[in-house]
Amino acid sequence: MKKYASFFRIRFVNALQYRAAALAGMATQFFWGGMLLLMFAAFYHSAPESFPMDFQALSCYIWLQQAFLAMLNSWAFENDIFEAISSGNIAYELCRPMGLYGQWFVKAAANRVARAVLRCVPVLVFAALLPAPYGITLPPNVGAALLFVFSLFLALGVVVAFTMVIYIITFYTISPTGVRMAATSAAELLSGSLLPLPFFPEGLRQLAELLPFASMQNVPLRVYSGELSGQAAAWSVGLQVFWLAALLALGVWMMHRALHRVVVQGG
Amino acid sequence: MKLYAKFFSLHLRSVMQYKSSFFLMTIGQFIMAFSAFLSVWFLFDRFYQVDGFTFQQVLLCFSVTLMSFSLCEGFFRGFDTFSYTVRNAEFDRILLRPRNEIFLVLASKIELSKMGRLLQAFLVFLYAIPTSGVEWNFQRVLVLVLMLLGGVCVFCGLFLLYAAICFFTIEGLEFMNIFTDGGREFGSYPMGIYGDGILRFFTFVVPIACFQYWPLLYLLGKNESLWCMLSPLVCIVFLLPCWAFWRFGVRHYQSTGS
Numbered sequence: 001m002k003k004y005a006s007f008f009r010i011r012f013v014n015a016l017q018y019r020a021a022a023l024a025g026m027a028t029q030f031f032w033g034g035m036l037l038l039m040f041a042a043f044y045h046s047a048p049e050s051f052p053m054d055f056q057a058l059s060c061y062i063w064l065q066q067a068f069l070a071m072l073n074s075w076a077f078e079n080d081i082f083e084a085i086s087s088g089n090i091a092y093e094l095c096r097p098m099g100l101y102g103q104w105f106v107k108a109a110a111n112r113v114a115r116a117v118l119r120c121v122p123v124l125v126f127a128a129l130l131p132a133p134y135g136i137t138l139p140p141n142v143g144a145a146l147l148f149v150f151s152l153f154l155a156l157g158v159v160v161a162f163t164m165v166i167y168i169i170t171f172y173t174i175s176p177t178g179v180r181m182a183a184t185s186a187a188e189l190l191s192g193s194l195l196p197l198p199f200f201p202e203g204l205r206q207l208a209e210l211l212p213f214a215s216m217q218n219v220p221l222r223v224y225s226g227e228l229s230g231q232a233a234a235w236s237v238g239l240q241v242f243w244l245a246a247l248l249a250l251g252v253w254m255m256h257r258a259l260h261r262v263v264v265q266g267g
Numbered sequence: 268m269k270l271y272a273k274f275f276s277l278h279l280r281s282v283m284q285y286k287s288s289f290f291l292m293t294i295g296q297f298i299m300a301f302s303a304f305l306s307v308w309f310l311f312d313r314f315y316q317v318d319g320f321t322f323q324q325v326l327l328c329f330s331v332t333l334m335s336f337s338l339c340e341g342f343f344r345g346f347d348t349f350s351y352t353v354r355n356a357e358f359d360r361i362l363l364r365p366r367n368e369i370f371l372v373l374a375s376k377i378e379l380s381k382m383g384r385l386l387q388a389f390l391v392f393l394y395a396i397p398t399s400g401v402e403w404n405f406q407r408v409l410v411l412v413l414m415l416l417g418g419v420c421v422f423c424g425l426f427l428l429y430a431a432i433c434f435f436t437i438e439g440l441e442f443m444n445i446f447t448d449g450g451r452e453f454g455s456y457p458m459g460i461y462g463d464g465i466l467r468f469f470t471f472v473v474p475i476a477c478f479q480y481w482p483l484l485y486l487l488g489k490n491e492s493l494w495c496m497l498s499p500l501v502c503i504v505f506l507l508p509c510w511a512f513w514r515f516g517v518r519h520y521q522s523t524g525s
Contacts, residue, residue: 024441031445035453035461042460047314178291182298189302201312 003098004106011110022118025070029123033066037134052198055133057225061196063127063136064221070115072155072217074187077163077180078108085170094259101255104167108160140226147233151220154240158215161247162187168251171258192218198227209236212243270366274374282379289380296383300333304391307455318460324487325456327395328479331411332454333388335418335478336447341381343423345372347447349430359522368517372430401486410482410496417478417499422447424502424509425473431509434516450475457483477501 040058044051053061070076081104084090093100127136139145162183169179188194190213197208197218208214219236222228228236282289307329311322320328340347349372352358361371401407429443450473453461458469458476469476481498484490 021441027442028445028449032449035449035465038461038465039453039456042317042456043310043314046317050313052313178288178295181292181295185295185299185302188299189305194302195306195309199313200309 004102007098007103007106008110011107012114014114016114016118019118022115025115026119026122029066029069029119030126033062033123033127036062041134053196053227054225056137057222057227058196059127059130059134060136060225061221061227063123064224065193065217067120067123067127068116068152070119071112071152072159072191072220073193074159074162074191074213074216075184076112077166078104078111080107081167082170085167100259101164101252105160105164108163109156112156112160137225139224144223144226144229147237148220148224151223151237151240154237154244155216155220157244158212158240158247161244161251162212162216164251165247165254168254168258187213187216190214191216192221196222198222210239212247215240215243271370271374275377278377279379292380293383296380297387300337300384300387303333303452303455304329304387317456319489320457320460321400323395323398324400324483326391327399327401327486328457328483329455330388330392330395331414331418332451332475332479334385334392335415336422336451336454337381337384337388338419339422339426341378341385343373343426344378344381345374345376346426346430348376350433353433353520356522358520362520369427369513399487402488406496407486410485410499413497413499414478414482417474417482417502420502420506421473421475421478422450424506425450427506427509427513431513431516434520446473446475454479459484474498474501474505 037059040055040062044055065072084093090100093103096103124136129135139148166180166183173179190208190211192208192214193216197205197214200208209218214236219228219240223233223237307325308322311317311325315322317325345352352361352372352375358368361368361375364371396403425443425446429447432443454475458466458480466476466480470481477498481490481495485492485495
């Protein structure tokens, strides 16, 4: 456990070095969140009665999404890992006295958390200062807040476990870009990062809520505003736990099989 | 031009060496653009119209923006990844060659897999042209062509600007994505829906609205003024300051060493 903790710390400190990048990223996120809200506002004014969420809840959703983008997005992959696989450096990593799965998992999680820690506070403060329906509010009660934090970490776990599966597929195809793009765009759409799931047509929405992608963003961001509460929230968080366990098991199993027949490229 | 054709066939042959990888990437691009299309569709499935624009009219705007963006992204890729060129001093080599440096950067990378996105945009375009309710005549077709041309100019200008900033910062700056990727994402809808402040910004500072919102009003007969008809020409003018800034950057270029 100590090994993993120190591995986490190294990656964390490393990622904290890029402060200018974080600043530029924050500017982008203010703008992005603002534009998205203006777009939704235009739809809201066209037909308020068909708006599926409370506008305030939507604002919370968008700002949290921007604040934790670095943590929960499905398109950030560790280039080190792809390089290690295609260049053969993986041989060194296999020599270390810790499991490869654990090593990579911790690495990816640490990078995501570090980037999010730098960015989330300013974005949230800024969002809190905005006028009423466009800003972010506090969660309606302590229960929702606690559940949000719990669900956020589960979501992080699910995202990282999902990316792990993609890394392992890379063992089999040396050029991973195609697989990666297809997986990423499916995840983008179905996790609710392009469009919150309540905006999906009926039927498709119910299906999407069952898939592992919904556990990546949809659940924590909706739990926060109380839009998802009570039994529905408990069910969704339970589903997150299930998908986390399933993806972890799948990843470990695939890794085990892949390492049996790994051929190190390069010299 | 002949030289560019040569570069083009060089890039084409090099990607054809890895056919399956190339096709997978093209399909990936297609799916990626498709999910953007789906989210627009889902919204209109629920709301039917936004700010007086119907689904098909927004699709016309969506496809024009996406087509011009993917053309630029494919052919201007050298500027998009320019920070690498500066960082490993590739640019020194470019300056030594007896050709215009913009041309050489342009020819150094052509990303053919972006055509997946272009294809998708083109299909949407074909669907939107007859269904958008525009009564086509000669002027309107001309305006549509100008819209595409203007879009290509704006995105090219933005990529050029992005690359020119790399001369000073060495790193690529993420905030420029606001205009390039943001222009693509938010340009899917006519800029008018975001409110007056945003519309003014995207008309006078970064003229994205000049190739979609204003000429779209003309096409739909909502505003028949000459100004709306010719607004895509502003986009061509936008290239000038970008080019000037690039020249300024080249003059201040200091090699970063090996």
